[in-house]
Amino acid sequence: MRFDNRKKLGIIGGGQLGRMLIQAAIDFDLTIKTLDPDSDAPCKFISHEFVNGSLKDFDTVMAFGQDCDIITIEIENVSIEALEALEKQGKAVFPQPSVLRIIQDKRVQKQFYKEKNLPTADFILTDNQADTSTHSDFLPAVHKLGKGGYDGKGVQILNTAADFPKAFDQPGVLEKKIDFEKELAVIVARNETGETQTFPVVEMVFHPEANLVEYLFAPANISNEIAKNAEEIAIQTANALGIVGLLAVEMFLTKDQQILINEVAPRPHNSGHQTIRANDVSQFEQHLRAILNLPLGSTRAHSKAAMVNLLGEEGYAGEVIYQGMDEVLAIEGVHPFLYGKRITKPFRKMGHITIIDQDFEKLKEKVIFVKDKLKVIAKNA
Structure with a gap:
């Protein structure tokens, strides 16, 4: 090293x-x-x-x-x-191509969890729309494309047999729909020597239409026992893959307080953006440390934090304007990160806002203010 x-x-x-x-x-x-x-x-x-x-x-x-x-x-x-x-x-x-082969295809990914005894929702592999339609007894379920889906694309919710026309006519995976209490994520880093470090568990809230993370809180409002379980599952998953670099593990916390793996991403992830301001090392620095086979940094959080994704507003497309930025920046603990994208369109990720506060209730108030005040629109709309 x-x-x-x-x-x-x-x-x-x-x-x-x-x-x-x-x-x-x-x-x-x-x-x-x-x-x-x-x-x-x-x-x-x-x-x-x-x-x-x-x-x-x-x-x-x-x-x-x-x-x-x-x-x-x-x-x-x-x-x-x-x-x-x-x-x-x-x-x-890094991550190694062998790891990408597992993760790139959700069908292979789900089978991997099953083979390694990693907790995940029940699933059925499907070949096409007609095949999927034979599994009405498995509903309600979520149908996912095996390959090519990202940022909420390639996912369809099938509640009843009437929804089967929405199923993908390509190889996919039909997952049992989980009645969850919270959606959580843990980012774990692993270097070539096998050293691992996890960032604190975060709680994600998804946009109801775009199926993208709208905002998150770090750390998640869960018990220490559940947090420890989630972190251990993330480490087990990283070790089972043998990954070098970062692994973001998205999870469901079920109503009976069980942790189930939803999906993983072998790279820096939307659920770790707040670490740039809230933790001793950011997820990006940690990824570099891991792939350079350097000692991993402390993931200690020095503040409670939230992250609000800046998504292009519906009905706007064109040269971007960030309406309300002045008012948002007047609030203590608000930090903008814009992504350098000149053109906005509905639900496009244009940036994010990290919010820092030691008081969780004040943090939530700031999140609501930012969500209501800051809008991503187009110049000539």
Whole structure:
């Protein structure tokens, strides 16, 4: 274990997660190269080198990785075959392609939980819409695309047989719908030596239409026993995968106080953005420590925190305006993080607000104020 700041880090994906990862990597004095299909991606102007190209094209990813010492991702939908080939060339690729193969397909992911005795909702693998329609006795359930779904896309709720026309006509997984009390998340980091660290459990609230995290509270309002159980399950999952880097584990807390794994993401995650202001190390710094095989940092929270996602308002598309920012910034403990996206559209993630307060009730009041006051609209709407 030896720190070397001369390494070139390649980030596949140039969105907001890559942007915040670069902001942390600057403190390590690393050279950063990013790849993204959007010629105006958020990472473009803060990377040492930016490549405009497909994340899923084998040749593009192979060429991108040739002069990188370490390669990481900010999105799972990438060419795993290229990452495997780069790994064979001796490149350090984290998370490992073998881990991505499990996580990229939700069907394989769910089977993995079952094989490793990790708690998750009952499920049935489905081949197409017709196949799904034969399982009316399993309803109510949630139908998920095996591959390609993200940020709430690729998910359909099937309450009765009348909903079967909404089922995907592609390979997917039908999961038993859980009557949960809370949706939780734990981010766990793991380096090559097997050292692990978890961030405090967070409680997420999802937007009812977009199926995106609207806001969250950290730490979650749960008992110490439940928090410890959630953290242990996250560590067990990371160790079972053998992942190097971050793993975000989204969970359900059921009405009978059981923890069930919903999904995982092998990278920095929306449920960890508040760590930039609220914890000794942020999730982004911790990811860098893990993939560089450095000692993991303390995840101690020095304040209660909340995170509010800034989503494009319905009915607005075009050059972005952040209406109400002045009023929001006048509140103590409010910190904006804008993602460098010039164009807004309905429900697009444009930034987030982290809110800090030692008093939980005051924290909730600030969240309500920010949600009501700050709107992401378009200039010419």
